[in-house]
Amino acid sequence: MRKLALIFAFSVVLISLIAPEISRAVTPDEILKDPVLETRARNLSRELRCMVCQNQSIDDSEAPLAKDLRILVRERLTNGDTDKQVLDFLVSRYGEFVLLKPPLQMQTLLLWAVSPGVLLIGIVALFMMARRRTVAIPPPAPLSEAEQRKLSTLVDQ
Amino acid sequence: MIPELGHYALVLALALGLIQAVVPVVGARLRDTAMMNLASSTATMQFVFVAASFAALTYCYVTSDFSVANVYENSHSLMPLVYKYTSVWGNHEGSMLLWVLILAMFGAAVALFGNNLPVSLKALVLAVQSWIACAFYLFILMTSNPFLRLPQAPAEGRDLNPILQDIGLAIHPPLLYLGYVGFSMAFSFAIAALIEGRIDAAWARWVRPWTLAAWMFLTVGIAMGSYWAYYELGWGGFWFWDPVENASLMPWLAGTALLHSAVVMEKRNALKIWTLLLAILAFSLSLIGTFLVRSGVLTSVHTFASDPARGVFILMILVFFIGGGLTLFAWRGPMLKQGGLFAPVSREGALVFNNLFLTTACLTVFVGTLYPLALEALTDEKISVGAPFFNLTFAPLFIPLLFAMPFGPMLAWKRGDVLGVAQRLMAAFGAGLVAVMVTFVVMGMSSALAPLGIGLALFVMVGALVDLAERTSLFRAPLSTVRSRATGLPRSAWGTAIAHFGIAVTLFGIVCQTWASERIVALKPSQIVSLADYDLTFDGMVQHSGPNFRELAAKFTVRSGGVPIGTMEPSKRSFASRNSTTTEAALMTRGVSQLYLSLGDTNDDGSIAIRLYHKPMVLLIWIGALVMMLGGALSLSDRRLRIGAPKPALKASAAILEAAE
Numbered sequence: 001m002r003k004l005a006l007i008f009a010f011s012v013v014l015i016s017l018i019a020p021e022i023s024r025a026v027t028p029d030e031i032l033k034d035p036v037l038e039t040r041a042r043n044l045s046r047e048l049r050c051m052v053c054q055n056q057s058i059d060d061s062e063a064p065l066a067k068d069l070r071i072l073v074r075e076r077l078t079n080g081d082t083d084k085q086v087l088d089f090l091v092s093r094y095g096e097f098v099l100l101k102p103p104l105q106m107q108t109l110l111l112w113a114v115s116p117g118v119l120l121i122g123i124v125a126l127f128m129m130a131r132r133r134t135v136a137i138p139p140p141a142p143l144s145e146a147e148q149r150k151l152s153t154l155v156d157q
Numbered sequence: 158m159i160p161e162l163g164h165y166a167l168v169l170a171l172a173l174g175l176i177q178a179v180v181p182v183v184g185a186r187l188r189d190t191a192m193m194n195l196a197s198s199t200a201t202m203q204f205v206f207v208a209a210s211f212a213a214l215t216y217c218y219v220t221s222d223f224s225v226a227n228v229y230e231n232s233h234s235l236m237p238l239v240y241k242y243t244s245v246w247g248n249h250e251g252s253m254l255l256w257v258l259i260l261a262m263f264g265a266a267v268a269l270f271g272n273n274l275p276v277s278l279k280a281l282v283l284a285v286q287s288w289i290a291c292a293f294y295l296f297i298l299m300t301s302n303p304f305l306r307l308p309q310a311p312a313e314g315r316d317l318n319p320i321l322q323d324i325g326l327a328i329h330p331p332l333l334y335l336g337y338v339g340f341s342m343a344f345s346f347a348i349a350a351l352i353e354g355r356i357d358a359a360w361a362r363w364v365r366p367w368t369l370a371a372w373m374f375l376t377v378g379i380a381m382g383s384y385w386a387y388y389e390l391g392w393g394g395f396w397f398w399d400p401v402e403n404a405s406l407m408p409w410l411a412g413t414a415l416l417h418s419a420v421v422m423e424k425r426n427a428l429k430i431w432t433l434l435l436a437i438l439a440f441s442l443s444l445i446g447t448f449l450v451r452s453g454v455l456t457s458v459h460t461f462a463s464d465p466a467r468g469v470f471i472l473m474i475l476v477f478f479i480g481g482g483l484t485l486f487a488w489r490g491p492m493l494k495q496g497g498l499f500a501p502v503s504r505e506g507a508l509v510f511n512n513l514f515l516t517t518a519c520l521t522v523f524v525g526t527l528y529p530l531a532l533e534a535l536t537d538e539k540i541s542v543g544a545p546f547f548n549l550t551f552a553p554l555f556i557p558l559l560f561a562m563p564f565g566p567m568l569a570w571k572r573g574d575v576l577g578v579a580q581r582l583m584a585a586f587g588a589g590l591v592a593v594m595v596t597f598v599v600m601g602m603s604s605a606l607a608p609l610g611i612g613l614a615l616f617v618m619v620g621a622l623v624d625l626a627e628r629t630s631l632f633r634a635p636l637s638t639v640r641s642r643a644t645g646l647p648r649s650a651w652g653t654a655i656a657h658f659g660i661a662v663t664l665f666g667i668v669c670q671t672w673a674s675e676r677i678v679a680l681k682p683s684q685i686v687s688l689a690d691y692d693l694t695f696d697g698m699v700q701h702s703g704p705n706f707r708e709l710a711a712k713f714t715v716r717s718g719g720v721p722i723g724t725m726e727p728s729k730r731s732f733a734s735r736n737s738t739t740t741e742a743a744l745m746t747r748g749v750s751q752l753y754l755s756l757g758d759t760n761d762d763g764s765i766a767i768r769l770y771h772k773p774m775v776l777l778i779w780i781g782a783l784v785m786m787l788g789g790a791l792s793l794s795d796r797r798l799r800i801g802a803p804k805p806a807l808k809a810s811a812a813i814l815e816a817a818e
Contacts, residue, residue: 027757028679028766049541055399057543060392100543107538111528115521115550122513130501 026059030067032074041074044086048073049100057100160225163213164304167254170206170261171294173199177287181280185353193280197268200283203290204265211245211258214303218245224310227251227303233316233734235705243327244317249451249467250303252330256447257293259331259338263367264290267342274363281349282342289341292474300467316705316734325385332378333405337443339371340408343415344440347433348482351489361423361432366793368419368436372412373789379405380782391740391755393673393770395778398547403526404446410519411439414512421508425497425570428505430490431512437486441479442519448475454530500572507565507573514558521550559613559664563620566653567627585623589616600672610668617661621654652792656785663781666749669774679764689771691752692716693725698765706730708741711756711765715745722747727756727767749776 026045032038045059050066058066058073069090076086090098102108143151177199184192214227218241223229231248232241246255264286271279297303346364350356382405387395396402415435421428448454452468499505525542533539563585567578579586593612600608626632628650629642676688680695687693696712710728714721725743732739742755750773757766 026677026768028677031677047545049543055397055541055543060390060394060397095539097539097541100541101545101549102540102542107532107536108528108540111524111542111546112550114524115517115554118520119513119517119554122517126501126509126513130506 026070027067030070030074032078037074037077040083041070041077044073044077044083045070047087047100048090049098051094051097159213159216160222160304160306163210163217164302166206166210166213167294167298167304170203170210170257171291171298173203173206174287174291174294177203178284178291181284182352185277185280185284188277190276193276196280196283196287200261200264200268200286203287204261207254207258207261211254214251214254215242215245218242221314222310223312223314224306225303226305226307229307229311229314231317232314233705234313236317236322237704239324239327240317240322244321246330247317247321247326248303250297250301252334253293253297253301253451254303255331256334256338257290257297259334260286260290260293260341263339263342271363278346278349278353278360278363281352282345285345285348286341289345289478292477296467296470296474300470313734316732319706319730319732319735319737319739320389323385323389325381325389329378329382329385332374332381334378336371336373336375336378336412337405337408337446339367339374340412340436340440340443342367342371343412343436344478344482347436348485350433351485354489354492356429356433356493358423358426361419364436365416365419365423368412368415368439369789369793372409372416373786373793375405375409375412376782376789377786379409380779384779387775388742388744388753391742392768393675393742393753393755393772395670395775398525398544400526401450403522404449407442407519407522407526408439408446410515410522411435411442414515414519415439417508417511417515421505425499425505427495427497427499428509428512429493429495433490433493434486435512435516437479437482441475441482442523444471444475444478448472449526497571499570502568502575503573504565504568504570507561507568510561511558511565514554518551518554518558521554522547525550556613559617559660562617562657562660563624566624566650566657581627582620582623585616585620588619589613591615604671607668607671610671611665614661614665614668617664618658621658621661624657625651625654648795649792652788652790652795654788655791656788659781659784659786659788661781662777662784663779666774666777666779666781669777670772672773673775674771676769677766678769679760679766681762681764686767686769688752688769689773690717691771692719693752693754693769695765695767696724699726701728703730705734706732711767713743713754715752725752725754727754729756746776749774749780751775 026042032041042059046057048058048069050056050058050061050063050069052063052065053061056063056066058069073086073090076089081089087099096102102111104112177196181193181196184190184195216222217225217228218232219238221228221232221234221241223232227248227250231244231251236244244251246252264283267274267279267282267286271282274282343364346360346367350360379402382402383395386397387393415432418428418432418435422432448468448471452465452471454468497505525547529540529542563582564575564578567581568575589612592615593608596608596611625646628646629639631639634642674689676686678686680686682695682697685692685694693713693715696714699710699712701708701710708728708730710726713725713727715723715725723745725745727743728741730739730741731737740755742753744754745752750771753770753772755768757768759765
């Protein structure tokens with residue numbers, strides 16, 4: 001409920017403030033004729049944040065700003081921009097806040113490094129601990145002749 | 158009168174809580190049994206009083222008593238009865254009351270069913286529970302009192318947020334809270350063990366059923382929330398990596414890791430310190446989740462919890478319990494003796510592998526969720542961390558985990574033979590490979606990764622079945638032997654296999670969404686839209702009126718191969734009381750796949766915009782979670798873990814079962 005309530009409460013407030021009538025994300029009139037361009041536009045839309053929403057991509061968002069951005073992305077693509085050029089353009093205009101996947105930079109180094117870093121440290125630490133342990137437990141000594149005899153009599157029984 | 162009684166009951170619960178927070182601890186120090194046993198009575202009575210308080214608030218809602226501010230803000234006299242009940246927790250104050258109700262319920266459960274616990278451990282566990290409870294009673298009474306009256310009772314309430322007027326609100330929050338709060342048991346047990354300075358395999362056996370129960374509820378709670386978002390939000394997504402979702406995923410990941418490490422501790426007396434740490438972390442993450450959602454730190458714009466006094470209060474609770482728990486851990490943890498040695502390739506080793514990947518995944522979510530907040534606080538720079546980031550960092554951690562999953566239960570304790578297990582898993586490998594090839598052939602080369610995902614899912618599913626087949630000697634022994642081995646197999650072994658099977662089912666459903674298709678079009682009446690073998694004819698608009706809303710629905714007839722198979726009616730509802738609109742998507746279930754239809758704007762030329770999706774196998778995502786819960790339930794019913802002492806007469810047979818495993 002908490003998550004939904006948040007998303008909902010927010011979008012409800014937003015809609016009542018800005019748009020009296022709900023318009024769903026991606027409307028039919030936005031769609032490009034060229035299916036290849038349209039697919040690219042959709043994929044780019046998923047990487048871009050609707051800046052007035054809480055954690056929604058412009059592909060999902062129903063805010064008017066998201067619609068403007070979707071149209072903008074499509075315009076740039078129709079004019080022959082590459083995907084990277086479109087993203088660069090939007091970043092130059094709105095800052096890195098618009099990217100849902102922040103680029104690797106000094107201030108995002110920790111963000112990107114934590115997951116692989118911790119995994120690596122964990123593996124190395126476990127490996128070293130395992131080595132210490134295998135040294136610590138010598139393999140059991142082979143059975144002595146007396147034990148062997150005792151075992152075979154037990155088995156025979 | 159009733160709201161005042163509810164308020165008073167909560168104050169009494171606090172008073173009892175304060176007694177329970179102190180007396181049993183002193184009793185444990187002095188070895189005074191009477192003082193220690195007091196905790197059981199106060200815990201039971203706390204539950205009674207909190208339940209009375211909750212019942213009082215429910216009464217106010219059901220009778221639409223708008224003189225109570227909380228009811229006025231969140232209810233409406235025309236609302237259907239079920240929503241009058243659910244709106245009790247559809248708001249901040251009421252949901253916190255539900256939180257403490259569940260906390261008190263767990264406390265009472267320990268008091269009533271924890272007879273097999275050593276007296277001092279039980280007393281300390283209940284005391285720690287009471288510390289948590291007191292903190293939250295104070296929080297409610299001081300910052301979030303749901304029983305405040307208005308000077309003048311308004312004639313009509315302001316209605317519940319229309320989007321919350323859904324059966325999802327009845328199911329999702331209580332389940333999620335049962336999970337969140339359930340981890341407080343693991344926390345209390347861990348703190349009690351640290352205070353006592355003694356921890357052994359028996360401790361793990363006592364703590365596991367509570368963790369398992371909390372994990373089951375959290376699993377289904379998250380899944381139900383996901384399904385609710387799927388059908389309610391109207392664009393067919395099922396997981397958004399929203400911070401609030403992440404807040405529930407983090408305790409789940411830590412709790413899953415805890416379940417697995419507790420197995421090692423119970424069986425082999427190893428990983429003690431680590432298990433304690435996970436027990437503390439799982440609940441700490443639940444508290445952090447509460448803080449994130451309740452404090453309004455995530456965003457300044459939403460309406461849900463924007464009162465800074467609350468944020469600071471929860472932050473203090475957070476600092477006290479997490480900081481205190483970890484400090485105690487750092488101080489007392491190293492004194493615990495480590496047990497059972499094992500080789501890297503062994504059942505223990507596999508469970509350590511599981512823990513490494515689960516905790517890393519948990520940390521990834523944690524950093525991804527909090528990094529933007531921390532960065533903004535420190536440098537004023539704003540970045541976004543959304544779904545593309547999490548998909549890229551989280552998925553690579555789950556793939557090795559899933560791949561290793563079938564190996565784990567089949568490896569021997571202490572020293573395992575990974576090649577031997579691989580050999581026994583041949584059938585699973587075969588199934589996976591066939592699945593990859595079949596998927597490539599049927600679905601084409603459009604996506605290279607998805608068929609591998611399908612292969613992985615099949616590998617895990619068949620792997621779980623192979624594990625059961627091996628344990629019951631299926632195909633190797635006569636059927637009568639198989640039957641007796643199957644009934645003799647501990648339920649926890651069945652639980653493991655079924656839960657592992659369940660996660661593969663979920664994976665299968667998620668991967669299948671690669672082939673989901675959509676159409677976004679504007680239609681006029683009698684026009685047809687086609688998608689994935691289905692033809693939908695737009696028959697026209699119809700009006701309905703509900704108890705507290707008006708509904709405009711579009712009627713569609715669905716045909717498959719020319720044969721009508723049903724109708725779909727997506728709609729928009731307008732709620733006059735809040736001057737707002739919701740869209741209700743229409744869903745048609747075909748097997749485990751779904752057609753999903755949601756309405757957009759009406760255009761000037763009389764056409765209406767629609768979004769139509771075909772979601773192949775989509776229900777498997779949530780069915781998988783239910784299967785996981787079933788696995789958990791079976792494991793919980795294992796006589797060795799059953800809450801309450803195993804009867805002396807059963808001990809002998811339990812020992813035999815254990816030996817047979």
